[in-house]
Amino acid sequence: MEALLIIDMQIGSFQTTRFEAEKVIENINFLSTFFRKTDKPVIFIQHDGTKENFLVYGKDEWCILPSLIQDSNDYYIEKEANDCFYKTRLESLLQKLDIQKLYICGCATDFCINATVHGALVRDYDITVIKDGHTTADRPTLKAEQIIDFHNWLWASLTPTKHAIEVKTTHEILTQ
């Protein structure tokens, strides 16, 4: 069974300028609609940054972006680290739902997306990252677009564990 992981698409995350945010939000809405129609789970991950006093649990900044489509059958998981598997209910939920394949999208490319890709890879999940479904901000030495392009190349080039990582566009997934 397959699931869609939507990571940290929260109001506070987008108070920073994110590269092509509107396109990424639109793509995630296309994907989540597609998953729901085929009865595949959609899992929202929300960062609880209470310890860092940013994305504080329950505050507006912590809420999912209102422009993202949500459904009463969706799942919600809290995390406090970059890797969505670190001390969370994610792994037990995936086991309960009998998920072997993860489609990963969200924010930020170089932090929680990259950390979670590594966390999923060492757990032998079959991973597809949405090439145009994740975003980040400009960093001190690289532009957001450079970071996104680099990671899309990197993930597809990592040494496979049980599976090799695939990096596909939203269009490729919706038409596969």
Added chain:
Amino acid sequence: MEALLIIDMQIGSFQTTRFEAEKVIENINFLSTFFRKTDKPVIFIQHDGTKENFLVYGKDEWCILPSLIQDSNDYYIEKEANDCFYKTRLESLLQKLDIQKLYICGCATDFCINATVHGALVRDYDITVIKDGHTTADRPTLKAEQIIDFHNWLWASLTPTKHAIEVKTTHEILTQ
């Protein structure tokens, strides 16, 4: 107790041009000598790429670079994935040696170093990455130097688990 992890400093890894390879090798030799003098374990990780027909176990390309100082008390661990913790003896060795703090160096910044930093972070190790003790190659969209600078910033900026990651130069470690 502290240990030095020296990752994938193998002959085959350096058949590709690596950024400032000689300086990185010299720095790793400074560090390993310092660790041995203070009776702290030095652990070499060797990638066994038999499945990919690159860095094949036992072949010359698989061997540690002859310019790296080795000692009969050093430890050696084989791995087959990017993350040194994936299906290896590393975690049990660290437990046996009562290691809580890891100093990480080697090759390549964006592959096995980054994957292992994430693997160590989610296991709550106290991590220091050697800022001038890891290297990589030019990639399709970024130069090696850009990748190294970016990761040195990234690791120090990741959300702490039990500890925050530190990124320090060889000089800072030898004089701390």
